[in-house]
Amino acid sequence: MAKPRLISFKICPFVQRSVILLKEKDIDFDIAYIDLSEPPEWFLTLSPTGKVPVLEVEGKVLFESAIINEYLDEVNPPSLHPTDPIEKAQNRSWMEFTSPLYMAFFKIMMSKTKEEGAKVVLEANKQLETLERIKIQTPWFNGEKFSMVDISVAPLFMRLDFLKRHFSLDLLDGKPSLQTWSNKLLARKTISDSVVDNFEDILMMRIRDAGSFLIQQ
Numbered sequence: 175m176a177k178p179r180l181i182s183f184k185i186c187p188f189v190q191r192s193v194i195l196l197k198e199k200d201i202d203f204d205i206a207y208i209d210l211s212e213p214p215e216w217f218l219t220l221s222p223t224g225k226v227p228v229l230e231v232e233g234k235v236l237f238e239s240a241i242i243n244e245y246l247d248e249v250n251p252p253s254l255h256p257t258d259p260i261e262k263a264q265n266r267s268w269m270e271f272t273s274p275l276y277m278a279f280f281k282i283m284m285s286k287t288k289e290e291g292a293k294v295v296l297e298a299n300k301q302l303e304t305l306e307r308i309k310i311q312t313p314w315f316n317g318e319k320f321s322m323v324d325i326s327v328a329p330l331f332m333r334l335d336f337l338k339r340h341f342s343l344d345l346l347d348g349k350p351s352l353q354t355w356s357n358k359l360l361a362r363k364t365i366s367d368s369v370v371d372n373f374e375d376i377l378m379m380r381i382r383d384a385g386s387f388l389i390q391q
């Protein structure tokens with residue numbers, strides 16, 4: 175495979191999913207960061223949705239993080255999916271399940287009032303409780319084998335850990351299986367290396383700029 179180029183925004187969790195996969199598979203890649211508040215013309219020409227991630231590979235353009243990751247997994251064996259079709263399909267369902275939780279994190283960051291924030295936290299909590307109930311294997315989602323579904327949730331746990339450490343907002347409180355899973359994921363090198371050095375400073379700046387309820391506490 176020719177060296178792919180990933181177009182990124184520094185705090186985008188969806189790009190982070192692709193970065194983790196690229197690192198897990200030890201694929202050599204270039205990364206270009208853009209500012210989504212002022213996307214460059216070349217990016218708008220390249221991206222059909224105006225969203226990151228975009229992967230340029232073999233002279234082609236791929237978009238949507240799940241599709242990018244499926245492609246990278248397929249052309250760089252061994253696959254990080256289970257081989258059993260039903261188990262693989264179930265994994266994909268749970269990967270899909272985690273995606274709206276990223277929007278919840280974004281809304282928590284951007285909520286201006288405590289009431290607004292509490293509403294999003296309540297909704298996110300329900301989804302996390304569902305995930306807690308089905309996470310019965312350890313250490314990873316499928317037991318001993320690290321897989322795509324672990325990658326899909328890792329950026330979320332990184333952001334929940336950030337909320338806990340900086341704002342004492344602990345969405346994993348009372349969810350021991352998820353907490354154990356999160357600890358394990360956040361200790362993994364491909365995951366800790368999947369964000370830029372000043373990742374938390376940038377998140378903090380966004381929270382301040384948004385006038386978020388988090389900093390009014």
Ligand SMILES: N[C@@H](CCC(=O)N[C@@H](CS)C(=O)NCC(=O)O)C(=O)O
Nearest residue numbers: 186187188224225226227238239240
């Ligand atoms: N479903 C998409 C979501 C990607 C996404 O929402 N990316 C955000 C940044 S984290 C974005 O590019 N937003 C720009 C916009 O919506 O205009 C994926 O998984 O790739």
